[in-house]
Amino acid sequence: MIIKWTPDLSVGIEEIDNEHKKWVSLLNDFYQGLMNGKSKEKLTELVLGMLDYTKYHFANEERYMKSINYPDFELHKEKHNEYVAKITEFHEKIVNDKMILSLTVTNFLKTWLINHIKGTDQQYARFANTID
Ligand SMILES: [Fe+2]
Numbered sequence: 001m002i003i004k005w006t007p008d009l010s011v012g013i014e015e016i017d018n019e020h021k022k023w024v025s026l027l028n029d030f031y032q033g034l035m036n037g038k039s040k041e042k043l044t045e046l047v048l049g050m051l052d053y054t055k056y057h058f059a060n061e062e063r064y065m066k067s068i069n070y071p072d073f074e075l076h077k078e079k080h081n082e083y084v085a086k087i088t089e090f091h092e093k094i095v096n097d098k099m100i101l102s103l104t105v106t107n108f109l110k111t112w113l114i115n116h117i118k119g120t121d122q123q124y125a126r127f128a129n130t131i132d
């Protein structure tokens, strides 16, 4: 396990926390696959699965932010878009053998996830008063 969901990652909204937990578990699956020496095909499949899930999660989160008239909505959405673009680029590079899935990639994904939840997601949670 490379990452664990801990209460300090909570946004105080059960549905969103559950989606973050799922995201964490998909990242762990990918890490596990990497550690177990799974094939490039299998690993890219895991990356795509994670990308699909984050798109689903981002859409839900954006809907929520709109529903509370969150003032920094656009900025937050931009960060989601940047992530999707980055992972899509990773995927393309891997498929074309221009990049190898490694711990560097895994650490990037992990750091992004944690920084995003703590630095960006928790901002709307504070705005909505669902966390302190
Ligand atoms: Fe977000």
Ligand SMILES: [Fe+2]
Pocket (backbone or CB within 6 Å): 020, 057, 061, 117, 121
């Ligand atoms: Fe999120």
